[in-house]
Amino acid sequence: xxxxLTDHRLDSRAREVLREIIxxxxxxxxxxxxxSLSKSGRFQLSPASLRNVMADLEDLGYLTHxxxxxxxxxxxxxxxxxxxxxMQQRKISQRxxxxxxxxxxxxxxxxxxxxxxxxxxSRLTDQVGVVFMPTLLQFxxxxxxxxxxxxxxxxxxxxxxxxxxxxxRIVETRLSFTREEVERIGxxxxxxxxxxxxxxxxxxxxxxxxxERALHDxxxxxxITLGIETVGDVAPVEHELYVEGxxxxxxxxxxxxxxxxxxxxxxxxxxxxxxxxxxxxxxxDGLQILIGAESDFTQMNNFSIIARRYGSQAGPxxxxxIIGPMRMEYARMAPLVDYLGRALSRKIEEQEQHP
Amino acid sequence: xxxxLTDHRLDSRAREVLREIIxxxxxxxxxxxxxSLSKSGRFQLSPASLRNVMADLEDLGYLTHxxxxxxxxxxxxxxxxxxxxxMQQRKISQRxxxxxxxxxxxxxxxxxxxxxxxxxxSRLTDQVGVVFMPTLLQFxxxxxxxxxxxxxxxxxxxxxxxxxxxxxRIVETRLSFTREEVERIGxxxxxxxxxxxxxxxxxxxxxxxxxERALHDxxxxxxITLGIETVGDVAPVEHELYVEGxxxxxxxxxxxxxxxxxxxxxxxxxxxxxxxxxxxxxxxDGLQILIGAESDFTQMNNFSIIARRYGSQAGPxxxxxIIGPMRMEYARMAPLVDYLGRALSRKIEEQEQHP
DNA sequence: CGTTGGCACTCCTAACTGCTGAGTGCTGAA
DNA sequence: TTCAGCACTCAGCAGTTAGGAGTGCCAACG
Numbered sequence: 001x002x003x004x005l006t007d008h009r010l011d012s013r014a015r016e017v018l019r020e021i022i023x024x025x026x027x028x029x030x031x032x033x034x035x036s037l038s039k040s041g042r043f044q045l046s047p048a049s050l051r052n053v054m055a056d057l058e059d060l061g062y063l064t065h066x067x068x069x070x071x072x073x074x075x076x077x078x079x080x081x082x083x084x085x086x087m088q089q090r091k092i093s094q095r096x097x098x099x100x101x102x103x104x105x106x107x108x109x110x111x112x113x114x115x116x117x118x119x120x121x122s123r124l125t126d127q128v129g130v131v132f133m134p135t136l137l138q139f140x141x142x143x144x145x146x147x148x149x150x151x152x153x154x155x156x157x158x159x160x161x162x163x164x165x166x167x168x169r170i171v172e173t174r175l176s177f178t179r180e181e182v183e184r185i186g187x188x189x190x191x192x193x194x195x196x197x198x199x200x201x202x203x204x205x206x207x208x209x210x211x212e213r214a215l216h217d218x219x220x221x222x223x224i225t226l227g228i229e230t231v232g233d234v235a236p237v238e239h240e241l242y243v244e245g246x247x248x249x250x251x252x253x254x255x256x257x258x259x260x261x262x263x264x265x266x267x268x269x270x271x272x273x274x275x276x277x278x279x280x281x282x283x284x285d286g287l288q289i290l291i292g293a294e295s296d297f298t299q300m301n302n303f304s305i306i307a308r309r310y311g312s313q314a315g316p317x318x319x320x321x322i323i324g325p326m327r328m329e330y331a332r333m334a335p336l337v338d339y340l341g342r343a344l345s346r347k348i349e350e351q352e353q354h355p
Numbered sequence: 356x357x358x359x360l361t362d363h364r365l366d367s368r369a370r371e372v373l374r375e376i377i378x379x380x381x382x383x384x385x386x387x388x389x390x391s392l393s394k395s396g397r398f399q400l401s402p403a404s405l406r407n408v409m410a411d412l413e414d415l416g417y418l419t420h421x422x423x424x425x426x427x428x429x430x431x432x433x434x435x436x437x438x439x440x441x442m443q444q445r446k447i448s449q450r451x452x453x454x455x456x457x458x459x460x461x462x463x464x465x466x467x468x469x470x471x472x473x474x475x476x477s478r479l480t481d482q483v484g485v486v487f488m489p490t491l492l493q494f495x496x497x498x499x500x501x502x503x504x505x506x507x508x509x510x511x512x513x514x515x516x517x518x519x520x521x522x523x524r525i526v527e528t529r530l531s532f533t534r535e536e537v538e539r540i541g542x543x544x545x546x547x548x549x550x551x552x553x554x555x556x557x558x559x560x561x562x563x564x565x566x567e568r569a570l571h572d573x574x575x576x577x578x579i580t581l582g583i584e585t586v587g588d589v590a591p592v593e594h595e596l597y598v599e600g601x602x603x604x605x606x607x608x609x610x611x612x613x614x615x616x617x618x619x620x621x622x623x624x625x626x627x628x629x630x631x632x633x634x635x636x637x638x639x640d641g642l643q644i645l646i647g648a649e650s651d652f653t654q655m656n657n658f659s660i661i662a663r664r665y666g667s668q669a670g671p672x673x674x675x676x677i678i679g680p681m682r683m684e685y686a687r688m689a690p691l692v693d694y695l696g697r698a699l700s701r702k703i704e705e706q707e708q709h710p
Numbered sequence: 711c712g713t714t715g716g717c718a719c720t721c722c723t724a725a726c727t728g729c730t731g732a733g734t735g736c737t738g739a740a
Numbered sequence: 741t742t743c744a745g746c747a748c749t750c751a752g753c754a755g756t757t758a759g760g761a762g763t764g765c766c767a768a769c770g
Binding site for chain 2 (some may be wrong): 108109143145147149150151154156158160164166168170171172187246247250255256257258261262264265267269351
């Protein structure tokens, strides 16, 4: 699947032409004609000569024709080559950096990461923002605290991970507790389970219920019950996905007609598929760009995804990124997403180091 | 603005015709012709006679014509009359009741109310769900707790209202605290400020900073600082609005063309305007139905809003409801929203009584 | 041999046409 | 009061045409 790095069949002029076509297409959304290319002034060539070059690029699979009398449009492969070898990443601007730092700075709880996309998308791009957080099964715990928040059985559980990430849940337990009890249980669990993953804690708690000792020690029983109902229940949370800003793509010319619009929205609603795509990217570090059909999701034919993993050395926490039409401004979006992923990771790592 | 209750100009036959037209239109989305009305069998009249009745209804402003050779379509006024006098509310079904009770039961924290709409909308209707929560300025506090969640200055603040509603925020404070300190401060604030509103607490804290005593008592100073940074900061939170399920309206025939679709999405994005509309409903109890232009929001011309206040005797907390095309199934949606609002309020009142 | 102007060809698009069917309004008779 | 009949209106569709944008290819030119 990997493209020949150099593709010796393309001389430097052909590359320049491909690059110019893609840039123009990204800017306008239209198919690019030999004449408009010639007029752009980038080449001292007549339309006829450019037609020859374009025909070659088409033969090699970098361009297509919507129909005979239309200009050329880049293919997936064309975009891929562009991104890999022709694109000059624009530096992220001061303002963009500030906006990202600002928003990332406001994220305190893990659930809040999910809303990050929405705000950033509206402040920086007009694409669709996506944040994905896999299950917390591998989430290593630093501390557990409980607070009674109503009655004697409504308990808020606040779990802080070794990476400084905070999760909280409120549950109504079967048993009754006093303020002092839940406090004590929190301290006990923190000491006992510090460093373990939620998954391990869960299994350990369940094993403890089977031990004889638990049957007799009432306090221990209460501890285990509360632990299972709260800490043990956080882990099996679904993969969480947040998609935001979908309305923005309405303004793009490629979604001018109702059918395309509808198709797009339905595709974005299929969160399972998106989760699958993002999950498959989770194993690799660095910025990931998926173009059109590369993502293997037929309904996303005309879309590209730019995403990046975030997390710490302790392990990845999820993916952030954007989805947009294939002809998006990669040169601007790629550094943005890259910086966002790094900023999030940096923040998490800082928290890890200064507990 | 209020309609003549009886409108003596409408005899019982005209009413029946209006009712049938609206029901048919709601079901099909099409303009209703005299012939199809006659064929429906509800009336023993020829199309020609029905045309006379329909012409009368049009003169009185209950129906219109998209164009000469089209059938009749209800006007805002027609819908209003229908809802007020002609509609037979369908009883809410067992299943619907269960779904609502189930979802409401899962709401523990106030921020979670906002997501309620999204889940209910997808489980019960294909409309757009809306939840609105005004500022918490009038939120009366029962207890305040703090937990250190990283470093010595990252504090989670958990506030429980007298209505049992839970709010939590994480902030990084300027000062450093120990576990014991934040615990003590929580207990102190709970005792000191119990029953007061966030707004009052905030003002009181600020006043305290000006008192001489605070300058000398270091612990008091820490308490005030933490209080202002957390409790005092929750109140001025923006009005929060949650709109969900927008994609569902794509399937409705009235949004078949791209222009209508785009217009709709843009309207739904204008949250300030929606907030304004919902806020104006907040003063009245009971189910509220706004039809088309009644909401005074030109871009919502073709939409209706069904919403209801939720809260307790202590005061309203916000609005829940749905937005849909004018021709939505009022008979089914109205009781749904009504029950949802009541269920939410009931839950809040229960919590109020059993602290 | 690469470059270029010219020309035929393709195919999209928009505008115009006429036709059809749905639906109304009106009138006059039962 | 009801209703059949008829003239009229109008949206929507199909078919036609003209225009324009682009390409592909060829032959000539430097």
